[in-house]
Amino acid sequence: MIKYHEALETISKHPLSPKTGLLSLEEINGHVLNEDVYADRDFPPFDRVTMDGISINYESYKNGQRRFEIENTIGAGMPQASLEDTSKCMQIMTGAMLPLNADTVIRYEDITIEEDIATINIDTIKFQQNVHFKGEDKKQGAIVLSKGTVLGAPEMIIAASIGRPNLEVLLPPKAAIITTGDELVGIDETPLDHEIRRSSNYGVQDLLKIWNINAKQHHLKDDKELMKSELSSIIETVDLLVLTGGVSRGKFDFLPEVLEELGVVKHFHKVKQRPGKPFWFGTTPNGTTVFALPGNPVSTFACANIYIRHWLELSLGIQTSPIYVKLNQDIEFMPPLTYFLECSVESNERGELEATPIRGHGSGDFANMSQANGFIILPSDKNKFKKGEVYPYLFYRKI
Amino acid sequence: MIKYHEALETISKHPLSPKTGLLSLEEINGHVLNEDVYADRDFPPFDRVTMDGISINYESYKNGQRRFEIENTIGAGMPQASLEDTSKCMQIMTGAMLPLNADTVIRYEDITIEEDIATINIDTIKFQQNVHFKGEDKKQGAIVLSKGTVLGAPEMIIAASIGRPNLEVLLPPKAAIITTGDELVGIDETPLDHEIRRSSNYGVQDLLKIWNINAKQHHLKDDKELMKSELSSIIETVDLLVLTGGVSRGKFDFLPEVLEELGVVKHFHKVKQRPGKPFWFGTTPNGTTVFALPGNPVSTFACANIYIRHWLELSLGIQTSPIYVKLNQDIEFMPPLTYFLECSVESNERGELEATPIRGHGSGDFANMSQANGFIILPSDKNKFKKGEVYPYLFYRKI
Numbered sequence: 107m108i109k110y111h112e113a114l115e116t117i118s119k120h121p122l123s124p125k126t127g128l129l130s131l132e133e134i135n136g137h138v139l140n141e142d143v144y145a146d147r148d149f150p151p152f153d154r155v156t157m158d159g160i161s162i163n164y165e166s167y168k169n170g171q172r173r174f175e176i177e178n179t180i181g182a183g184m185p186q187a188s189l190e191d192t193s194k195c196m197q198i199m200t201g202a203m204l205p206l207n208a209d210t211v212i213r214y215e216d217i218t219i220e221e222d223i224a225t226i227n228i229d230t231i232k233f234q235q236n237v238h239f240k241g242e243d244k245k246q247g248a249i250v251l252s253k254g255t256v257l258g259a260p261e262m263i264i265a266a267s268i269g270r271p272n273l274e275v276l277l278p279p280k281a282a283i284i285t286t287g288d289e290l291v292g293i294d295e296t297p298l299d300h301e302i303r304r305s306s307n308y309g310v311q312d313l314l315k316i317w318n319i320n321a322k323q324h325h326l327k328d329d330k331e332l333m334k335s336e337l338s339s340i341i342e343t344v345d346l347l348v349l350t351g352g353v354s355r356g357k358f359d360f361l362p363e364v365l366e367e368l369g370v371v372k373h374f375h376k377v378k379q380r381p382g383k384p385f386w387f388g389t390t391p392n393g394t395t396v397f398a399l400p401g402n403p404v405s406t407f408a409c410a411n412i413y414i415r416h417w418l419e420l421s422l423g424i425q426t427s428p429i430y431v432k433l434n435q436d437i438e439f440m441p442p443l444t445y446f447l448e449c450s451v452e453s454n455e456r457g458e459l460e461a462t463p464i465r466g467h468g469s470g471d472f473a474n475m476s477q478a479n480g481f482i483i484l485p486s487d488k489n490k491f492k493k494g495e496v497y498p499y500l501f502y503r504k505i
Numbered sequence: 506m507i508k509y510h511e512a513l514e515t516i517s518k519h520p521l522s523p524k525t526g527l528l529s530l531e532e533i534n535g536h537v538l539n540e541d542v543y544a545d546r547d548f549p550p551f552d553r554v555t556m557d558g559i560s561i562n563y564e565s566y567k568n569g570q571r572r573f574e575i576e577n578t579i580g581a582g583m584p585q586a587s588l589e590d591t592s593k594c595m596q597i598m599t600g601a602m603l604p605l606n607a608d609t610v611i612r613y614e615d616i617t618i619e620e621d622i623a624t625i626n627i628d629t630i631k632f633q634q635n636v637h638f639k640g641e642d643k644k645q646g647a648i649v650l651s652k653g654t655v656l657g658a659p660e661m662i663i664a665a666s667i668g669r670p671n672l673e674v675l676l677p678p679k680a681a682i683i684t685t686g687d688e689l690v691g692i693d694e695t696p697l698d699h700e701i702r703r704s705s706n707y708g709v710q711d712l713l714k715i716w717n718i719n720a721k722q723h724h725l726k727d728d729k730e731l732m733k734s735e736l737s738s739i740i741e742t743v744d745l746l747v748l749t750g751g752v753s754r755g756k757f758d759f760l761p762e763v764l765e766e767l768g769v770v771k772h773f774h775k776v777k778q779r780p781g782k783p784f785w786f787g788t789t790p791n792g793t794t795v796f797a798l799p800g801n802p803v804s805t806f807a808c809a810n811i812y813i814r815h816w817l818e819l820s821l822g823i824q825t826s827p828i829y830v831k832l833n834q835d836i837e838f839m840p841p842l843t844y845f846l847e848c849s850v851e852s853n854e855r856g857e858l859e860a861t862p863i864r865g866h867g868s869g870d871f872a873n874m875s876q877a878n879g880f881i882i883l884p885s886d887k888n889k890f891k892k893g894e895v896y897p898y899l900f901y902r903k904i
Contacts, residue, residue: 183687288582
């Protein structure tokens, strides 16, 4: 039985080698960019007016001129105009190109217009004000998005602005989720007294969607030969295989044996943690990674959030910083195990993330999962965790 | 011109009345539950064994018995067995029903089995240990999910476990996003010197997906009559209309006028904020809500994140607590405006959320949006914001 950190380290040694592909802007959310993306021209691409008003040549203003005849009116989307007579001005709109020979924009709020004459009413006009100059943000050819960026709304805006309807990204792994256990019936079935419905798989399936993974679902009966033959065909078709149940010490827990018979190399079985102690991890020579998780919903969900997330982030090169939260009450936990405790974490007015533990009745109790938003990770080398102490946290729900 | 808080309050007076519908488990993520959901039976539904080992009658152990003949082996998914002779035991697996007359489970780690005799090796066995008793978490008929819950992985697990393949939810509004501005060309086109590509719409579109809103996209030219006729047909078909551009004081900013001519009641135009001052908000008598946002990408994205999010959360009854973050440097901002400043917020080892401002070159500078993960909201009644002070924050990207 290994420790939590050893399990993470072992998993880190077996990353996926993701495939790459081009995806359209509408599809890229949550994917990892696999190219550096460059500005196709300067940003802004021209001296861009940022206020509605008039554009002038500052020299005239500096020399004391306050009344300017309006030569023309220029809107956004019009070709660049030219202020031929620098004692005149042009009306100009936000988003327009600054006219040639003009260098400064004065907003409507600071002028009066009467019969084509604009009068400037204030004496605090600054040279080049209200103009966002060409190339001020980015020069043509500069990197605007770096390889490895997780793509979201800001990146869609940037990619659109430089005319990239498609981006090269890391493609998510092909995955399958397999539930095992003869006590499990389908969600549409009525369970007998000794049966329960399959549910753990839905938590894993939903988690994997963060990385745009659409996992196929299967269920296997606790029959060793059947299990072996069905698993053998599924395992060849996926990069990531998540199994639930069948990994503890029970007489019908064939899974570790079957996996090894199918050539999956075991890297560990059992981790000093609660929930999720019987967690089994292995890989095939062909590159399939197998997470065989304990079957009860809280164990499955905790292990998936902690270990599969870690593996995917590492495999996809996603840089994440740990999140730390402050306990708002004392917790005592005696077993020498890393304790993944569900909490409700909220922000407080001191700018801290404050964790309220939601303690259930062990790993089979999942009715409380809806009140919590993640797991605090309490280390195995302590038994008493005091109010005000700070520990790492994994959100499974957005705050 | 109104203040930020007044704008929020005005928007709060015009919530959407969402429609309701049944969605399948695979579709519910991010939706708001519109029913209380009850346990169909007790949870756990039977006295559920939580360890692999043997089940005994505690009375025998208490009386000093340590060796138990194994009568039978019971797995998860088998009907309930009965321990007829309480001086014997049954092997029992995690997830199985506790046999009648048994009340306590001892794990394999604490026993030795030889020739059908299990010997208990420790003296610290507790009555009823390793059993998760029927109804301990929830009683049949108890609420397991409350109306108003935002649905995610934990709720999918719970709904599956009680046999609810469909749930009644609030349906997202029908929405359209319309860009305006003659300077804008499509993402696939090559802009002329004075033109730029449409991009703001992608940020809004992506944001709306949080609430499962698939907004239709349109573009209108700065031609008043054309704008009016096209808008008039679009506006009737949606609950939420987001417009970008055409709302400042420019000579070609027809939008406020056109909207009012089409019967949209203006509730405000212009807010004391940066970016996004020209923001216009109105509603139609038929119930369409119109957010006409300034067109540059940072303004559009800030206003959408702040105001449309507020309107949607309010309309859908989503309870959110504000998030507070601590500035890690001084900021000065002189205009008497609420300042939405992009920041990169990370968790630190004191359990605080720490904000590093990412200052660009004004609202037209969106190349930096990818470095930030949200907007800090700095109030208009101050000019100096000191390192260590705490202000509200809106994440547009997950930490």
